[in-house]
Amino acid sequence: MNAAVLPFLLPLFTGTLTLFLGKPGTARRAFLVASALVQLGVAAWLIAENLAGRPHVLLAGGWASAVGITLVADLLAAIMVALSSLTALAAVLFTCFESRPRLEHPLRLPLVQFMVAGINLAFLTGDLFNLFVAFEIMLIASYALLTLEADDWDIKQAYPYLAINLVGSTLFICAAGLAYGLFGTLNFAGIITRAADMSGDPRILVLALLLLVVFGTKAGLFPLYYWLPNSYPILPAALAGLYSGMLTKVGVYVLLRMFATVLPHDLSGVHQLIAWLAGLTMVLAVMGALSRNFIRGILSFHILSQIGFMALAIGLFTPLSIAACIFYVIHHIIVKASLFLVGGVATVLNRTDDLDRMGHLWRGTPWVGIVFLCQGLSLAGIPPLSGFWGKYLIIVEGLRAGEYILIGASLVASLLTLLSMLKIWLAAFWSEPEGVAVRVDDWRWRPLLGVVGGLTVLSLGIGFGAEAVMQVALRAAQAALDQPGYVELVLGAGGKGGG
Amino acid sequence: MQIETALLIGALFACATWLILQRSFVRILFGFILLSNAANLLVLSMSGRPEGRGAPVVGETEMPLVDPLPQALILTAIVIGFGVTAYLVVLLYRLFLDQNTTSVSEMYREEEGE
Numbered sequence: 001m002n003a004a005v006l007p008f009l010l011p012l013f014t015g016t017l018t019l020f021l022g023k024p025g026t027a028r029r030a031f032l033v034a035s036a037l038v039q040l041g042v043a044a045w046l047i048a049e050n051l052a053g054r055p056h057v058l059l060a061g062g063w064a065s066a067v068g069i070t071l072v073a074d075l076l077a078a079i080m081v082a083l084s085s086l087t088a089l090a091a092v093l094f095t096c097f098e099s100r101p102r103l104e105h106p107l108r109l110p111l112v113q114f115m116v117a118g119i120n121l122a123f124l125t126g127d128l129f130n131l132f133v134a135f136e137i138m139l140i141a142s143y144a145l146l147t148l149e150a151d152d153w154d155i156k157q158a159y160p161y162l163a164i165n166l167v168g169s170t171l172f173i174c175a176a177g178l179a180y181g182l183f184g185t186l187n188f189a190g191i192i193t194r195a196a197d198m199s200g201d202p203r204i205l206v207l208a209l210l211l212l213v214v215f216g217t218k219a220g221l222f223p224l225y226y227w228l229p230n231s232y233p234i235l236p237a238a239l240a241g242l243y244s245g246m247l248t249k250v251g252v253y254v255l256l257r258m259f260a261t262v263l264p265h266d267l268s269g270v271h272q273l274i275a276w277l278a279g280l281t282m283v284l285a286v287m288g289a290l291s292r293n294f295i296r297g298i299l300s301f302h303i304l305s306q307i308g309f310m311a312l313a314i315g316l317f318t319p320l321s322i323a324a325c326i327f328y329v330i331h332h333i334i335v336k337a338s339l340f341l342v343g344g345v346a347t348v349l350n351r352t353d354d355l356d357r358m359g360h361l362w363r364g365t366p367w368v369g370i371v372f373l374c375q376g377l378s379l380a381g382i383p384p385l386s387g388f389w390g391k392y393l394i395i396v397e398g399l400r401a402g403e404y405i406l407i408g409a410s411l412v413a414s415l416l417t418l419l420s421m422l423k424i425w426l427a428a429f430w431s432e433p434e435g436v437a438v439r440v441d442d443w444r445w446r447p448l449l450g451v452v453g454g455l456t457v458l459s460l461g462i463g464f465g466a467e468a469v470m471q472v473a474l475r476a477a478q479a480a481l482d483q484p485g486y487v488e489l490v491l492g493a494g495g496k497g498g499g
Numbered sequence: 500m501q502i503e504t505a506l507l508i509g510a511l512f513a514c515a516t517w518l519i520l521q522r523s524f525v526r527i528l529f530g531f532i533l534l535s536n537a538a539n540l541l542v543l544s545m546s547g548r549p550e551g552r553g554a555p556v557v558g559e560t561e562m563p564l565v566d567p568l569p570q571a572l573i574l575t576a577i578v579i580g581f582g583v584t585a586y587l588v589v590l591l592y593r594l595f596l597d598q599n600t601t602s603v604s605e606m607y608r609e610e611e612g613e
Contacts, residue, residue: 129572136579143586152597155590156606162590163519166531166583170538173576177542180569 003049004058004073006042007081007120010035011088015113024104029096032109036089039116043082050075051472055479057126057493064495066190070126072490075476076326080123080253083333086458087245088116090451094238094341097447098348105149112242115141122250126490128176128186131254135172135218139165142247145239146231154234161231164224168217175210182207188262189490192483195264208263208270215258219251220304221274221311222281228304229288233296237344240296244303245337249329252310259314260322260480268317275315279406282308282413289420295343295353295428298420299336302379305413306332312406313394321397323477327470328390331462335375335387338455342372345448346428349438355427357436362429364438368449369429371456376421378459381414386463389470504544511537524591524601531587535580539573546570 014035021028049056050073058071073081091112095104118138125131143165147158180186182203183194195204217224228248232240259271285304292298310332313325345368346361347353362369378385383392391414398407439445462469479485515537518530546566553560555567598606 129575133575133579136583140579140582140586143583143590147590147593155593155597158590159594159603162587163527163531166587167519167534169579169583170534173535173538173572174541176572177538177545177569180542180572181545 002056002058003042003046004056004071004124007039007046007073007085007124008071008117010039010042011113011117011120015110015117018110018113024101024106024109026101029092029101029109032092032113033089033096035113036085036092040082040085040089043078043085046073046078047075047082047472049073050078050479051475055489057490059493059495062495065126065187065490065493066185068495069130070187070189070490070493071121071124072126072188072486073124074479074486074489075472076253076257076480077123079326079330079472079476080249081120083249083330084116084119084123084246086455087242087333087337088112090337090341090455091238091242093451094241094344094448097444097451098236098238098344107148108145108239111141111145111148112239115145115242119246119250123253126188128179128188128191130186132169132172132176135250136169138247138250139169142243146235149236150234157231157234160227164217164227168214171210171217172214175207175214178210179207187490188257189487191262192487195262196483199264199266204264205267205270208259208267211258211263212255212270212274215251215255216277217251218248219255219311220248220281220307221277222284222308223277225281225285225304225307229285229292229297229300232300232303233294235296237296237341237347240299241337241340241344244299244340245333248303248307249310249333252307252314252325252329255311256314256322256325256480259317260477261483261486265317265481265483271315271317273315275312275403275406278308278311278315279409280308281305281311283409283416286413286416286420290416290423293355295346295355295424296340298424299339299343302339302417302420303336305417306336306379308413309391309394309410312398312410316394316397316401316403318397318401319477319481320474321394322481323470323474324390324393324397326473326476326480327393327466330469330473331378331386331390331459334455334459334462335378338371338452338459339375339379341448341452341455342368342375345445345452346372348442348445348448349440350428350436351439355424358428359431359433359436360438363432364440365445365449367453368445369425371449371452372429373425374456375459376425377418378463380418380421382418384463384466386459386466389463389466393470500548500550501544504540508537508541508544511540522602522604524595524603527603528584528587528591532584535576535584539576539580542569542573542576 056073060069121134220228289298289301313321350358378387381387381391515534546569552565553562555564
């Protein structure tokens, strides 16, 4: 049994088995939590294997990589798998504590498992068409989850999400087809080898731009982000945490993988374009966040603004900035998911997340406030919280590259992030309007806060142990940028039919 | 053949874009179906020129074979496209039931009035 396939198979089997287990109940929930813990364990083991210098490669059916499908669990992929398993665990636990089994939608948790299977396959795959399949598994599950519990007002917001992703998927097939026409292979290692002989070919540039449009749409880069801030707020908090943590980050990961590992490194024009789009995304999205007046709406716009930071790091394209991007992704997934979940806790306590009708939370439940403050300030980038170190490195690299305007934009975006976090803080936690009650008697908020607290402790750990996390991110960036090493790893695995 | 295929793909993409930008649900649905077909045709054309090549079945013909991989890719893409189209049909039907309209502009105008 090759371990590289486990992060895909485990959630797939779990999801299918759960469907057969019948109605939601305590036993079913225990099974799902156990499975999520095992998945997290496998991901941690894959990271440990990579740190010990043993990346796992699976050649499907034993065929050599140019002939068959390849799964590559290198350090970057293993880190991403660990993050998706962690977020999925948080979503499962949050769902379990949020409602009694009787009230849980029977399809919610199985669909979460299918979505995680698609996400993990997207991280592990070493083949462009298989990546398309992984995206579709993930997207179809996400369409279903988005509309599963939507009421008739919410469901209108699902249509733009579906439409933009359908167009994105179609462009993705076109890009895969054109890549096959251009390189004669869809395998990442094969593409690296062929592209090395075609240096300066304008068709590679066109393909890179097409891929940028496809994955820029998934990641939510300006001007392709309109679908996100209206569709995410219709999700229940547990799922919004998972979506906001993982789905757009799959887009960021694939951009990173494409430009760092697969495509030639001399596309400096495209890198410059990514950096400028990132700068625009940061500033425009954070302004959108300031314009919203409910917690989930504000946080949804912040996802986009933070995507800007990660894309800026990819656009700067130095080994250190790629490492900073990986660090930022690690920090962001945990912080963002926990902010959505703490928003969910606040909604349980105030019975709404409309800022005009919230209040008293600091007096009623100070721990919710402390958790929110830690994660909100971390998102804005206050030292020594985890968000600061990623931003610091990106800014240092940006100044070294002389991109003063973009760095200025990122600082403005950080300041406005802080402002909109304060907006939530003042309205929900600090203000004491009349006629607003804090439902402390609701038993649910304590275990829910426990889930978010766990994520917060982890996030604080990243902030205070930034040196160790950064070393791992640096190694992941080195491995991702090392094109000959990647080819050696995949083609060296040796299978049937290899030439 | 290559030029004709390219023109056909372009025409299909143009029609699909036009249909998707319409207001009626049914036209939008047809637009998405057309869009996925245009993409499939693009992938198919990556097999190269079919003249003078046999079907990709080993032992049937002495001629050089057509590259079969794009056909395998399309097969996958068709299946996925079919599933997503089915989902889109159901979503549009539910929107019709909830909103009592089949026009996108009417559906979102109500929302602004709220």
